[in-house]
Amino acid sequence: MMQLLCVLALLASAPENVTEFDLDNGIHVISRTVTGGEVEGLSFFLVGGSRVLNEDNQGIEAFALEAALTGSDTYPDQRWREIMDVTLASWNASYNYDYSRYHLKCLSEDLPLLLDGFADCLLEPELDSVVVGRMQDSQLIALQSDLNDPDKKIWLVANRGFMGAGHPYLLRPDGIPSTLSSFDVNDARLWLSNRIKSGNIVITHAGRTSPEELKELLEVSFGRIPEGGDVFPEVPEFGIERDTLVVENDETLSAYVVVKFKAPPVGSEYAAAYSTAMGVVDEMLWQVLRTENALTYAVNGGNTSSYQRNWGYMYISTTEPVLSASLMTGVFSDVVNGNVDQSVVTGVANNNRTMQGINALSMDTQCWMLGSGYISTGDWRTPYLLQESLEDMTVDEMSDALNSWAGVAGWGIIADDTLVDFNEFEPLPLKGE
Amino acid sequence: MLYTLILMLSMNFHVVESELPNGLDIIIGEDHSAPVVTVCIVVDTGGTCESPESNGLAHFYEHMFFKGNTALPNQTAYNARMRELGMIRNGTTGTEVVRYYLTVSSDLFDEGLEFMYDAITGPMFDPEEIVNERSVIMNEYERKTNHPFWNYWRMKEEVLSIEKYRSSSIGVPQVIMAADQEIMHEFQHEYYTPDNSALIVTGDVDAEAIMPVIEEMFSRWEFGGRSDYFELDLNISIPKDTTVYVGGPQGMGMINIVYVGPSMANQQEWTFAADVWGQYMGRMTGEFYNNLVANGPFLDVHASYYSQRFEPSITFGGTIDPSLADQGLEMMQIEIQNMFDQGYFTESGIEMAAEQLRRHRLFNEESSRDMATETFPFWWVQGGGLDYYNNYPDSLMAVTADDISLYLNRWIKDKPSAVFVVTPEGEWVE
Numbered sequence: 001m002m003q004l005l006c007v008l009a010l011l012a013s014a015p016e017n018v019t020e021f022d023l024d025n026g027i028h029v030i031s032r033t034v035t036g037g038e039v040e041g042l043s044f045f046l047v048g049g050s051r052v053l054n055e056d057n058q059g060i061e062a063f064a065l066e067a068a069l070t071g072s073d074t075y076p077d078q079r080w081r082e083i084m085d086v087t088l089a090s091w092n093a094s095y096n097y098d099y100s101r102y103h104l105k106c107l108s109e110d111l112p113l114l115l116d117g118f119a120d121c122l123l124e125p126e127l128d129s130v131v132v133g134r135m136q137d138s139q140l141i142a143l144q145s146d147l148n149d150p151d152k153k154i155w156l157v158a159n160r161g162f163m164g165a166g167h168p169y170l171l172r173p174d175g176i177p178s179t180l181s182s183f184d185v186n187d188a189r190l191w192l193s194n195r196i197k198s199g200n201i202v203i204t205h206a207g208r209t210s211p212e213e214l215k216e217l218l219e220v221s222f223g224r225i226p227e228g229g230d231v232f233p234e235v236p237e238f239g240i241e242r243d244t245l246v247v248e249n250d251e252t253l254s255a256y257v258v259v260k261f262k263a264p265p266v267g268s269e270y271a272a273a274y275s276t277a278m279g280v281v282d283e284m285l286w287q288v289l290r291t292e293n294a295l296t297y298a299v300n301g302g303n304t305s306s307y308q309r310n311w312g313y314m315y316i317s318t319t320e321p322v323l324s325a326s327l328m329t330g331v332f333s334d335v336v337n338g339n340v341d342q343s344v345v346t347g348v349a350n351n352n353r354t355m356q357g358i359n360a361l362s363m364d365t366q367c368w369m370l371g372s373g374y375i376s377t378g379d380w381r382t383p384y385l386l387q388e389s390l391e392d393m394t395v396d397e398m399s400d401a402l403n404s405w406a407g408v409a410g411w412g413i414i415a416d417d418t419l420v421d422f423n424e425f426e427p428l429p430l431k432g433e
Numbered sequence: 434m435l436y437t438l439i440l441m442l443s444m445n446f447h448v449v450e451s452e453l454p455n456g457l458d459i460i461i462g463e464d465h466s467a468p469v470v471t472v473c474i475v476v477d478t479g480g481t482c483e484s485p486e487s488n489g490l491a492h493f494y495e496h497m498f499f500k501g502n503t504a505l506p507n508q509t510a511y512n513a514r515m516r517e518l519g520m521i522r523n524g525t526t527g528t529e530v531v532r533y534y535l536t537v538s539s540d541l542f543d544e545g546l547e548f549m550y551d552a553i554t555g556p557m558f559d560p561e562e563i564v565n566e567r568s569v570i571m572n573e574y575e576r577k578t579n580h581p582f583w584n585y586w587r588m589k590e591e592v593l594s595i596e597k598y599r600s601s602s603i604g605v606p607q608v609i610m611a612a613d614q615e616i617m618h619e620f621q622h623e624y625y626t627p628d629n630s631a632l633i634v635t636g637d638v639d640a641e642a643i644m645p646v647i648e649e650m651f652s653r654w655e656f657g658g659r660s661d662y663f664e665l666d667l668n669i670s671i672p673k674d675t676t677v678y679v680g681g682p683q684g685m686g687m688i689n690i691v692y693v694g695p696s697m698a699n700q701q702e703w704t705f706a707a708d709v710w711g712q713y714m715g716r717m718t719g720e721f722y723n724n725l726v727a728n729g730p731f732l733d734v735h736a737s738y739y740s741q742r743f744e745p746s747i748t749f750g751g752t753i754d755p756s757l758a759d760q761g762l763e764m765m766q767i768e769i770q771n772m773f774d775q776g777y778f779t780e781s782g783i784e785m786a787a788e789q790l791r792r793h794r795l796f797n798e799e800s801s802r803d804m805a806t807e808t809f810p811f812w813w814v815q816g817g818g819l820d821y822y823n824n825y826p827d828s829l830m831a832v833t834a835d836d837i838s839l840y841l842n843r844w845i846k847d848k849p850s851a852v853f854v855v856t857p858e859g860e861w862v863e
Binding site: 034036037038039077078081082084085086087088090105107131134137138140141144145147148149150151177252253254283286287290291294295296297298317318319343344346347348349350351352353354355357358360361362363 | 446464466467468469508509512513515516517518519520521536537538539564565566567568569570572573575576578579580581682683684685716717718722726727732733752754785789792793795796798799800801802803
């Protein structure tokens with residue numbers, strides 16, 4: 001039975017015209033009606049992420065979903081490619097610690113056909129070993145390319161000290177070369193049959209198709225997905241107990257430094273203040289390390305806000321990592337101690353308001369916000385309502401949040417030992433203690 | 434009336450164009466779907482305007498744009514004003530274009546516009562800030578050298594460019610480290626003039642209401658008439674068949690076969706067939722894909738024309754297991770010859786390609802901010818104004834199989850090519 005729940009935008013920052021409903025098999029759908037354009041966005045979230053992986057099958061879900069999307073029994077490889085040619089639709093896949101996300105971008109007129117094909121690929125995948133093998137080689141190349149890029153690799157280096165041995169977020173949702181290369185079509189088939197269950201799935205949509213039309217389309221496509229789902233274990237706290245440092249020697253002209261530290265869950269009373277604090281850290285890092293000291297082209301700070309467990313971070317690429325790390329902790333310490341002008345705090349809220357407006361222009365971003373908010377807190381409005389809390393944020397609230405949550409630090413550094421003396425590095429305490 | 438309004442109905446939103454008496458082109462696109470507005474200044478300059486002695490200055494200038502100006506005396510004041518306005522901003526320097534853009538809440542449009550005006554017309558180029566920025570840009574340069582494809586990018590400049598410094602926007606360390614206030618002002622004097630620029634505004638604004646505000650403010654910007662941008666020569670040449678092997682990332686092979694393409698400066702009549710041809714070749718059900726990917730050694734392939742004024746190129750490329758690179762190269766070269774067979778290009782396939790390009794345009798118009806920062810700047814520079822973009826769909830629909838045949842015969846048949854084979858083992862050898 002169709003149960004449409006029209007959600008009123010109780011607060012100004014939450015968008016209007018958002019409707020939530022469940023398919024008959026229980027799949028939860030959140031749709032934002034956006035009129036005016038012809039572009040539709042639809043995101044398929046498969047909840048689980050690293051929690052359903054182990055050391056030997058890291059990347060299996062990324063492999064299985066990409067393999068499935070090469071064709072189905074009804075839409076075999078050649079036919080499916082024809083549809084892609086005609087519609088010029090695009091798929092954008094991303095795999096993170098809490099869920100896999102497949103996003104479809106298409107014109108409104110093509111949505112029915114593409115939804116039918118999409119669901120069919122998940123339920124009745126063709127899994128031609130030659131086609132899947134080609135896809136697998138492409139995945140491996142992309143993975144290898146990322147591992148060759150120190151700017152991307154540095155984030156994983158920092159994880160090693162921060163997350164602690166055995167933490168599920170150490171398992172790579174997109175795999176590692178040794179696991180990714182070991183999968184075959186049978187692994188994909190088994191994985192899909194176990195994971196494609198209504199209770200594991202959330203669908204979000206942004207576009208001009210009405211909720212009623214969308215529900216009709218989804219019932220005949222995704223409504224075929226069997227009921228059931230996984231029970232996910234709680235994500236443990238990060239294991240870091242003291243300041244740590246992981247150093248990797250690499251032939252680079254610039255060094256890369258990342259430090260990670262704990263952040264509150266999205267629904268926490270501290271979430272908005274912590275996010276503001278990291279926005280202020282970001283501003284001050286730019287001011288001190290780039291404007292005043294010219295140590296870098298790229299420096300930033302921030303926090304994750306869509307995972308079961310979040311973290312704050314600071315990043316820099318520089319030829320002077322030791323001095324930079326010291327200045328970074330100085331900035332952090334200033335923010336923790338409230339040595340910041342209120343105008344900087346207000347500026348973070350102002351910037352966020354503009355970003356909300358920019359985000360509203362993209363169907364892709366809207367789908368991501370609706371889904372990640374719902375998955376991490378049970379309420380799609382959470383990312384939108386952040387702005388309400390930011391408006392009147394004070395320096396004291398902000399520094400209190402940072403002080404309460406950010407303790408020990410997990411540092412990661414990639415540098416060339418011919419340019420930098422590794423003996424000079426040490427895991428600096430964040431608050432300058 | 435100091436300006437002319439040309440009303441044009443874009444596919445998704447209302448666009449107004451005009452030109453101020455000082456030569457500044459104005460493009461306004463109304464989109465009321467979110468309460469933000471984006472302001473972009475696009476300038477006809479970039480790496481292609483440089484000499485060996487100034488290689489990197491266009492990019493250096495872009496950095497200085499975000500420093501002090503006559504209204505905001507230093508970067509600290511500049512940053513504080515951005516926070517006050519909640520401004521999200523950026524700038525980019527390419528070989529043929531430089532863009533600066535900012536987004537603010539639409540109720541702050543006037544303030545955002547004024548911010549842009551002050552930055553574009555009154556940069557201070559404070560010597561101390563220039564010295565600081567040298568280090569910042571050097572770090573940007575060093576980061577680029579870490580990229581897995583740095584060798585490939587460098588080799589392309591080496592092989593394809595007549596004057597290689599014109600292809601490198603980031604520049605060279607000795608110029609970056611020597612940049613000073615006088616050089617910056619010279620660059621500003623030559624290129625940063627209204628007759629060499631366009632102002633683009635998209636978002637939650639009323640075009641008719643803001644036009645007088647823009648006119649009042651930007652008419653003060655003095656006409657220049659000094660830019661040599663439109664007199665610059667073509668900067669791509671492939672005098673003979675050339676093959677180079679370049680080192681790339683582990684586990685990956687890549688092949689690119691490059692030909693000189695028609696210039697957007699004075700050969701636009703060829704470019705519509707070029708784009709339809711590229712789209713045709715990109716079909717995943719076409720012969721090119723089927724022979725090289727579905728039934729061949731490649732993991733993916735592409736064939737495309739890059740619309741450029743000074744370095745227009747036609748590229749056939751693909752990703753491949755590095756151990757199969759030589760075999761792949763041979764197969765791709767055979768496939769290029771197959772294009773000249775009778776019946777390779779069908780009218781129905783050409784219609785589909787033109788339809789795909791129409792859809793591509795709709796997808797591009799999803800975000801009015803992207804229109805202000807990507808689509809309009811690109812086509813304004815390449816087309817020498819927006820007429821090319823406005824007439825683009827009709828021009829594509831008129832392309833026939835004969836047009837494509839003529840295009841291939843003119844630009845590819847028996848023409849020399851440059852082949853780049855990128856493998857982990859590749860070296861810098863010709």
